[in-house]
Amino acid sequence: MGPLFRSPVSPQRRLKSAYESVPIVLMTAANSVTIVIVDDHPVVRDGLNAMLSAEPDLQVVGEAANGNDAVALVKTLRPSVVLMDLLLPDIGGAEVIKIVCGSFSDINFIVLTTLAGDEEIYRALEAGARGYLFKDMARKELIQAIRVVHRGQRYIPASVGSAIAENLPRMDLSSREIEVLQLVAAGLRNKEIAYRINVSEATVNAHVKHVLQKLNASDRTHAVTIALKRGIIRL
Template identity: 50%
Template sequence: MNDKPSIRVFCVDDHPLLREGISTIIRNQPDMEIVSEAPSGRDAIQRFRELRPDVTLMDLRLPDISGIDALIAIRAEFPDARVIMLTTFEGDVEVQRALEAGARGYMLKSMPPKDLVDAIRQVHAGKKRIPPEIAARLAEHFSDETLSEREIEVLRHVAGGNRNREIAERLFISEETVKVHVKHIMEKLGASDRTQAVAIAVRRGIMHL
């Protein structure tokens, strides 16, 4: 008989079907229990305060605030919080942001159930868990130059189909400055044109459409 207390798991996701699926997986484990579910970031912060779960599974994309923002808020109050980010995206920039914010794991929603429960046990034991394919993506872009906030802002306008003159008017800068920003963006992303720059930025999680 196992006298160890169960790992208390908290699931945060805005999709009821996914929450139910994860909860079912957790309930089928002899050493785990699901203590609560939350559909949004703000709910997650409040319920974490009330429940103090052992491991939290946090969706990256939530309807009110991002999973990373919720993680930052939780860890500001509870520095020892163990949070695993769940996502359908492999973008290296989002992974890096989550890890810098204190995530102990970063898992894809396409993973087999066994990988999820293994990750929960590892994180509960004080270890970190990042799948090999995500670690490889991080290593691939480790030395890349990051885009500045202004460059990301310009790129969002490019993605919106705006020409340089329109971007300049909206950002209250000169058209020549916009051209310089676009040139730097393409160089940093290794893009051959504006469309490819947008595609690369979205794939890597630098911005979202």
């Protein structure tokens, strides 16, 4: 994360919240972009807070260290933008986005992650995230992304877009194909899978064939390896 997180946290009036003792910052500036930071690492939250405090039009109004607290905090504060980590101790960032966007479509999420091509990223974008950046992005780009997303536009830089595009074939997997792939990973043969999901063995054979094609896998084992790596299935 480099120089983004070297600056000390600027002194501001704070109120200890019920959310894991993470501070809620009281801000009263008018016409500013209000921001909530969600990350389970205090050093990341503090670094982002310090960095954003240098921008007069950006105001951090709260922080959360896990998904459940993030949902409650964001619904209470109704910020303009949420900087959202994906890997949280309880519910994932994608689920937080889905829950919040289901009630408040005007809250804009930017995913901050160290991951590339992980299933959670796709879930976050499908759930309503409007921006996606790697945590080692330059400070200038993060500031720009916040302002762009605040205007209601999407912000996905070319480098990230390429990383997404490389793995988009997995987005074509149907729920049934994912179910079959999960059972393949569990060690079941096609005949056993057919019995388990109450379809013909020929149908299962077709599903497996489609999965191999969509994941560009050479065989069943290769398909399972790819799916586990991308987070499509879990053991």
